[in-house]
Amino acid sequence: MSKKWLVGIAGLMLSVTLVACGGKSVATTNGGKITQDEYYSSMKETSQGKQTLQQMILNKVLEKQYGDKVESSEVNAQLNKYKSQYGSQFKTVLQSQGMTEKSLKEQLRSNLLLKQAVIANTDFSDKELKKQFKDYQPKVTVNQITTSSKDKAEKVIKELDNGKKFTDLAKKYSTDSSTKNKGGRIDKFDNTNSSLDSKFKSAAFKLKNGEYTKKPVKTQSGYQVIQMVNHPDKGNYKQHTNELKEQMADSKMNDSSSLQKVVKKVLKKGDVDIQDNDLKNVLADYLK
Template structure:
């Protein structure tokens, strides 16, 4: 080896040692320390680590393109809605998801940024509005009695045929329902519409057919038992012209649950985002989003 080559080699070794020494320590053990660089080198090889980087890249680009369209007020509003939905169990739900209030708000903001991108890249046609109108239902308020078998449900319906008031329904719910979340409140559920998730579709379809003060005259079979439904409040749909903004919002919400749409939007956003992957080990990290993108070494 010539003196010049040896000096170049020695300089490279010293440089690598210098970089390693600059890497902050993440943890210390009796067997030695773990540095940020060591942690990074391991994490970037894992699916979870790659997924985090993908999300970080997408959020960065979305923030640049749509950040002005998402306000802190919107983030707080969604956060408060989740808090209200889960009530006293909210903190437990966050803990189970390994989230803090701050990180959950970050997730909400990322989701709102993606929604803004989907909205900007979705053309809503009159035909789409008409189709959504067929599915549209305003918020309806009902109460329910859930029992284990069809015979018990029919027995409750027979009693309601004798006295179909909500007061009697509420009394029967407290006595017979196996739904511990609603029975003590007479079976009453929070208002819901055609978009509401977490409710059996068969249950929702039966509820939407009821008029205020009426109950189902046959048991409704669901995944969680046989149900008798009482309609407390069911506003009329009205005219489509008065609900166009709601319909547009519902169409965008549906697109947010469409993987093909999300893939298409993410691909377009990232292609326009001038993304350059500097780590050669991660050069293909966006291959699922951008086909044929060239990543500099």
């Protein structure tokens, strides 16, 4: 998100009358002070100011209606995923987006609250749940070894066939520096994971506990050998209703039409009263 200083000629020539305006000062200059009232009046006329108010209103009503359904641990877990993904570049990425760790956590919580609103305001039929269940996979735990060539991956598989330990081979052969010293262990994942190569997931889900891929899996990362550590029984769709609803809600979060319908319901239930006449229609696009 880029930020620009929009300072026109009129902004540089502060009128002396600004000094006489009421309200607490936001800033002072040798040409006068800028009060909270002035700043507010200026900001509310901008699209950014209106968007900020819309988000603040939505956050308030979401927190009231669904705050007890989102744990701080869930927010922290998502935050830690970003930290793990970007590593030492995490703060730099935040700065490039004009964000802080605090504002990112607030955004993550807002998204989780909105997701709960989607779940609560959506009727999931048995037909839809069954359809989602076809692609459903519970979270699995695997180890993996990444190599730069097919020959080297085949060598790893041959050594596994001869009884060598997967963890030892990961340390010896894997080019993935983030997992090789952990025996190739990666974070648990299910069918909704978007960070892993689809070929990797497909090969992994076919494995039973203790099994490893007998042929190298060609992915964007290289040639990989995968070992299944824990593959929970899939069971039937009724046993995973909550997970299925969560997955379907994630899809609806990317559908602007579905999302707007949910936001409309949430705002109406929130009994919102805009007290500034100039902003009476700030929610019009969401409530129409």
